[in-house]
Amino acid sequence: MLQVNALSCHRQGEWLFKELAFSVSGGELLEIRGDNGAGKTTLFKILAGLFDDYEGEVTWEIQDPPLYVGHRFGLNAQLSPVENLSFLVSLNQNAPARKDLEVALGRFNLADVLDQPCRSLSEGQRKRVALARLELTDSQIWLLDEAFSALDTKGRQVLTELCQRQVAQGGVVIFSSHQPVSDFDSARVLALGKSV
Amino acid sequence: MNPLIRECKILVRSPADTVQSVLFVVIVVMLFPLAISPDPTILAGIAAGLMWVVALLASLLAAERGIQADFADGALEQMVLGKTPLWLLCSIKAFAHWLSCGLPLLLITPLLGTMLALDGLEIFWMLASFALGLPILSLFCTLGAMLTVGLDRGSALLPLLIAPFLIPTLILGTQWVQSGGQSFYGYMLAALLSLSVVSLPLATGVAARIAVSR
Numbered sequence: 001m002l003q004v005n006a007l008s009c010h011r012q013g014e015w016l017f018k019e020l021a022f023s024v025s026g027g028e029l030l031e032i033r034g035d036n037g038a039g040k041t042t043l044f045k046i047l048a049g050l051f052d053d054y055e056g057e058v059t060w061e062i063q064d065p066p067l068y069v070g071h072r073f074g075l076n077a078q079l080s081p082v083e084n085l086s087f088l089v090s091l092n093q094n095a096p097a098r099k100d101l102e103v104a105l106g107r108f109n110l111a112d113v114l115d116q117p118c119r120s121l122s123e124g125q126r127k128r129v130a131l132a133r134l135e136l137t138d139s140q141i142w143l144l145d146e147a148f149s150a151l152d153t154k155g156r157q158v159l160t161e162l163c164q165r166q167v168a169q170g171g172v173v174i175f176s177s178h179q180p181v182s183d184f185d186s187a188r189v190l191a192l193g194k195s196v
Numbered sequence: 197m198n199p200l201i202r203e204c205k206i207l208v209r210s211p212a213d214t215v216q217s218v219l220f221v222v223i224v225v226m227l228f229p230l231a232i233s234p235d236p237t238i239l240a241g242i243a244a245g246l247m248w249v250v251a252l253l254a255s256l257l258a259a260e261r262g263i264q265a266d267f268a269d270g271a272l273e274q275m276v277l278g279k280t281p282l283w284l285l286c287s288i289k290a291f292a293h294w295l296s297c298g299l300p301l302l303l304i305t306p307l308l309g310t311m312l313a314l315d316g317l318e319i320f321w322m323l324a325s326f327a328l329g330l331p332i333l334s335l336f337c338t339l340g341a342m343l344t345v346g347l348d349r350g351s352a353l354l355p356l357l358i359a360p361f362l363i364p365t366l367i368l369g370t371q372w373v374q375s376g377g378q379s380f381y382g383y384m385l386a387a388l389l390s391l392s393v394v395s396l397p398l399a400t401g402v403a404a405r406i407a408v409s410r
Contacts, residue, residue: 050273051409065277072270078209079202086197088271091278095197117209 001026001141001172002047007056009042016042017192020056024174026140029167029184032176034192040176043192044070044145047174064092066141073130077119081105081129084118089136096136104135107158124150131155134162142166144175160184199285203262203292213261217254217297218304224250225308236313243312244322244373248366251301251326252333255362256355258297259337260345262289267345273408282401290331290338290397298330321377325369328385332365335396342403346410364388 007020016039024030034040045051046058048068060066075084082101089096096104105114108128118126127150134142142163148156163173163184207214228246229239266272266289275285305326309319340358344350365388372381 045409048277050276053409065279068273068277070270070273072268072273074270074274076202076206076265076269076271078206083197083202083205087199087202088274090197091199091274091280093279 001061003057003059003061004047005057005059007046007054007058009039009046009054011042020192022190024172026170026172027167028172029163029187030172030174031184031187031189032174032192033189034176038193040192041071041145044068044143044174044176048143060141062140064139066143067092067133067137067139068143068145069130069133069147070145073126075118075126075129078117080113080115080117081110081121081132082114085129085132085136088130088133093138100136101132104132105129107135108132109154109158124152124155127151128155131159131162134159134166140171142171142173142175144173146177147175148177199280199288200291203288204295206262206265207292207296213258214296214300217258218300220257221250221254221301221308222304224253225311229311239313240315240318243309243314243318244325245370246312247305247308247322248325248329248370251330252359252362252366254301255293255297255330255333255337256340256358258293259341259354259358260351261296262292263338263341263345267407272345272404276405276408282404283397286338286342286400286404287393287397289342289400290335293338294331294334298326298334301330302326317376318373321373324377324382325372325385328382328389329365329369332385332389332392333362335392335400336361339396339400339403342400342407345407 002024004020004022008018009016032040032043042051046054048066050068074088079087082098082105085101085105086095102111102114105111108131110125110128110132113121113125118129121129131147147159151159163175166173225247232238232242263272266275276282302323305323306319309322314322336358340354343357344354347353365385368381368385368388372378372385375381
């Protein structure tokens with residue numbers, strides 16, 4: 001599904017990574033590891049198609065654009081979780097029904113704050129709103145940058161389950177994390193910063 | 197949720213932004229008779245130009261509002277990545293700018309015109325020129341905001357970058373009113389509007405792609 005060849009990228013004159021090559025096929029879980037500043041976020045942006053100042057080739061064989069959850073969640077402070085989620089999902093597919101939104105948010109333990117403006121939510125809550133998209137999306141590829149940080153145990157558990165379901169259905173999950181995620185036993189690891 | 201409904205909801209929930217545009221315009225227009233002269237003949241002579249200058253400045257002031265928030269919270273990234281055409285989302289952004297700045301301005305034009313001693317017919321032409329011209333300002337301001345969002349001192353760059361492109365609209369709009377509604381100016385303004393509506397959202401979309409890759 002994804003083929004990366006000789007991918008090199010530099011910022012401010014320093015190589016973030018050089019000649020990176022890997023491929024991912026359906027049903028695979030790829031963990032991207034690396035220290036702060038190793039280029040994890042840049043790699044995610046390149047894979048998502050947000051950043052194109054690189055050398056090498058990135059080839060996707062997919063219909064729908066990948067779903068990318070980054071450091072910024074795309075939640076407007078004035079809108080409620082339900083409204084934000086509905087907007088984000090409907091950018092790629094038909095607008096979801098209110099009931100589905102409630103189920104998705106409820107799964108991430110947000111049933112009490114469904115209609116509160118997002119500015120009153122904590123960082124962890126907003127992260128969970130952004131992750132509730134995973135429940136509703138048709139996208140085959142998930143790009144989850146630091147998705148596991150700032151989550152409570154319950155949240156991590158739900159996210160792990162969703163990722164496992166996605167992989168079981170033949171999708172692809174590419175994620176990064178600071179602390180090792182022991183919840184997956186089948187994840188392949190791509191280490192950044194050592195290949196240079 | 198429809199992007200248009202999203203913009204409307206955001207506007208309704210932050211009414212201070214719209215109020216700011218209206219207050220700015222009203223205060224500036226109110227100050228002129230005090231500072232220059234309360235003489236109706238002098239005021240009516242400069243009224244069209246003055247109102248157009250104030251409208252231009254109010255548009256520039258409001259330019260960054262929606263764009264800055266979308267950039268900072270990451271919604272812009274998601275819009276660029278999504279399947280919904282970017283030119284459509286950018287048109288909606290420009291429409292939201294018009295809703296929060298252009299439309300209120302249009303609604304208070306009769307009041308402003310009266311304050312500047314315009315007669316009924318002149319107010320009518322003022323309304324006509326605003327109706328055709330303010331959407332052009334909104335489209336350009338949205339493009340400018342998208343080009344400068346995320347840059348250091350982007351707010352300072354924005355007026356420098358975009359003001360030159362607003363000048364034709366300013367001249368045509370003012371001339372239309374001052375010439376008593378000569379159709380040439382109206383046609384030119386309408387042509388400029390049509391051109392802007394079809395081309396600027398595309399350019400804004402390209403600017404959005406560049407903005408999120410910074």
